[in-house]
Amino acid sequence: MSLSERDQLFELIAARRDEMAHLTADLVRIPTVNPPGDVYEDCARFLGDRLAARGFAVEYLRAEGALGDSDRYPRTNVIARIEGAGKGPCVHFNSHIDVVTAGEGWTVDPFGGEIRNGRVYGRGTCDMKGGLAASVVAVEALLDSGIAFPGAIEISGTVDEESGGYGGVAWLAERGYFSRPRVDHVIIPEPLYKDAVCLGHRGVWWAEVEVKGRIAHGSMPFLGVSAIRGMGAFIDKVERELYPRLAQRRTDMPVIPDAARQSTLNFNSLHGGLPEQNYAEGFPAALVADRCRIVLDRRYLIEENEADVRAEVVTLLDALKAERPEFDYTLRELWSVAPTMTDPGVPLVRALDRNIAAVLGQPARHVASPGTYDQKHIRRIGNLEHCVAYGPGILELAHQPDEYIDIDDMVAAAQVMAGTALDLLRGET
Ligand SMILES: [Zn+2]
DSSP states (O other), X not given: OOHHHHHHHHHHHHTTHHHXXXXXXXXXXXXXXXXXXXXXXXXXXXHHHHHHHTTOEEEEEEOTTSTTOOSSSOOEEEEEEEEOSSSOOEEEEEEEOOBOOOOSOOSSOTTXXXXXXTEEESTTIIIIIHHHHHHHHHHHHHHHTTOOOOSEEEXXXXXXXXXXXXXXXXXXXXXXXXXXXXXXXXXXXXXXXXXXXXXXXXXXXXXXXXXXXXXXXXXXXXXXXXXXXXXHHHHHHIIIIIHHHHHHOBOSSXXXXXXXXXXEEEEEEEEESSOGGXXXXXXXXXXXXXXXXXXXXXXXXXXXXXXXXXHHHHHHHHHHHHHSTTOEEEEEEEEEEOOEEOOTTSHHHHHHXXXXXXXXXXXXXXXXXXXXXXXXXXXXXXXXOOEXXXXXXXXXXXXXXXXXXXXXXXXXXHHHHHHHHHHHHTTOO
């Protein structure tokens, strides 16, 4: 695009600063808390009504039968599409409309949408209703600028990202909404800083290990086999053998924060023995625990593969079988996601880089996320490689009390989004 066109577009967006803040506040006041997935329909309709009034074709898609879907909590997604002048690519902005529970520690109303000192406060401002508002205003300004473009632009509000995305992007991707020829480039305005393009994320492997013992009277533990002691031996082995190995593995992916550039393992939960409340409070069962379960949350690198990640744990468990008489276990795999990273040389990333430099006057950073987000479904189910996250929020504020979004950051990100969309639609690479 020409310099004057770009400047004109950026000025139009800067003039809508207040509108962007108020749109964010309005979205925050619709408390789409997940779980259980409250008022999704209201939020989808709010977004759809606004875009329909601007000439978008709007579709409401309820993920019937998806995890959590019911008449009380319908999983309603919205996709709005507007055609440009003539044939061309489609640029899609995808935001999740669900937010996590407010939790404790707030000094403002988490669903009040308070605007103060250049910020909008509330649950979901940063993750990611501020990013959604920025993308909506960016696209509306592009339409109002009168600048001609071929192709199409889509904006979607999808549900359940915070619980895996199965009633949202995954469900839509299975039905072709995130594949060619319908869509060519996807930008997800997740909060990963206005100066950074997020290329992808690490992999996930969740598994439950259950150590089995043999029940006996607690006064004669020598007659049984304690599953809790067996689990203790497993945890000790992980501490001594696995953690040091994981700490040495560094990825070439630009994962942030820096400590997440290595392989990590978290013990998500641990349960052993009978629940104490089977008896009077504080009066536990006099039993040797015959079961002890632990849930492992292993985040792995693009240089690793899932089979090796699994084998590494199985090797430790089998070694314990050899070392400890009567050690027995089962391993149940719960969930996994492969690591994904978009090639930084694709037109989508180059256009974002160029527009970040134009808006902020500094080179773009390339980052990768420590945890997964809906990009995984677009890559794996939609088979679309041209997908990244780019949005105005500060990652560390996500899911925190007193979450906020900086309004100037939203304006800058909206300028980058509008300039990027225009470059991609016109095939300027
Ligand atoms: Zn998010």
